[in-house]
Amino acid sequence: xxxxxxxxxxxNPAHSGHRRISLAALDALGLDEIWxxxxxxxxLKPVKGMAxxxxxFVSARGAARRARIRVTAIERELGxxxxxxxxxxxxxxxxxxxxIWLMGADNLAGFHLWRDWRxxxxxxxxxxxGRPGYDGRALKAPAxxxxxxxxxxxxxxxxxxxxxxxxxxxxxxxxxxTSATAIRAAHPDWHESAMKSFQHKAVRDGxxxxxxx
Numbered sequence: 001x002x003x004x005x006x007x008x009x010x011x012n013p014a015h016s017g018h019r020r021i022s023l024a025a026l027d028a029l030g031l032d033e034i035w036x037x038x039x040x041x042x043x044l045k046p047v048k049g050m051a052x053x054x055x056x057f058v059s060a061r062g063a064a065r066r067a068r069i070r071v072t073a074i075e076r077e078l079g080x081x082x083x084x085x086x087x088x089x090x091x092x093x094x095x096x097x098x099x100i101w102l103m104g105a106d107n108l109a110g111f112h113l114w115r116d117w118r119x120x121x122x123x124x125x126x127x128x129x130g131r132p133g134y135d136g137r138a139l140k141a142p143a144x145x146x147x148x149x150x151x152x153x154x155x156x157x158x159x160x161x162x163x164x165x166x167x168x169x170x171x172x173x174x175x176x177x178t179s180a181t182a183i184r185a186a187h188p189d190w191h192e193s194a195m196k197s198f199q200h201k202a203v204r205d206g207x208x209x210x211x212x213x
Contacts (some may be wrong), residue, residue, distance in 0.1 A: 003161060005029060005127070006090070007102045008037040008083060012051055013059035021129050022069055024173035025102055029127060030158035033068040034102070035207060036060050037086065040076045043115075057212050058203060070206030077208060084116040087123045098161045099124045105131045111143040121147060121166040127157070130172045 005025050011018065014036070022034045038057050041047070051059075053073060060071040080086040083101075090099060101124055103111075108128050111117050120126075126147075128138070138144060150166040152159075157169050203212045 001161070002097045003030060003032045004097050004099050005031045005034040005102045006037060006087070006099055007034055008039060008086070010042050010045060010050065011036065011038050011056045011060045011063075012049075013056065014063035016063070018060075019063050019067065019069075021102075021104070021173055022064075023067060025127065025129065025171065026068060028154075028157050028171050028173065029100060029160060031068075031100075033070060036064060036069055036071045037075060038071060038073045040073065041081065043081055054203070054212055061203065061206075072205050072207035073212060074205065074207050077205075077210065082115045084114070084120050084123070087120060091123060100160050101126045102129060103127075104129050105138040108138040108143065108147075109141045111147075112141060117143060118146065118166075121150070121168070123165060125160045125163050125165055125167040125169070127160070128168060128170050130170070 005022070007018070007022060007025075009018070018036070022036070025031065026034060038053065038060055040053055041050070053076065057071060057073055064071050074090075075081070075086050078086060078089050080089060087099070087101065101120065103126060105128055114120065147166065147168050150168050152163060152167055152169045154169055154171060157171065160167065160169065204210065205212055
């Protein structure tokens, strides 16, 4: 049984914050690896300012280098836009793996806006990673009123494979103030420079091994 954390996002671009929380989650949850699910398109984010999938994928590959992180655009292959559909398919497709969904406190604050968010919570355990400036808002969010009854002690985080969903654990990991929004503002052409380091290499999906173009 392989223990895998799933971190979804636009990765527009990927940065040190994604890497740092992933490495910390690997230890805190006793994971074998983490999959970064690079979304083809986030229904809750505007299309304007979103770099092409291939650029965001390459950015994530660079940030994940030499770590137990697989970068994948499997949602494009699955044809799934919504997290609830992606997770259901992954559980069916990989019965020999155990998954836990990783999300930041900023996402928990708006979790009630996600499609079928209660079904997401019933599909697999969730680890919520604290994020400066969002923790208080997350604990006042509509979804928290339902989720709080399913919270497990952080000291038992490595036992998550024995939990029956819904199950939630709150992790306070080393904070990282890095912001994708700030990176885009400072370097509007970040996606072009990201491609240069991979322009002579075949870029393949970390899970499906299919070419990314």
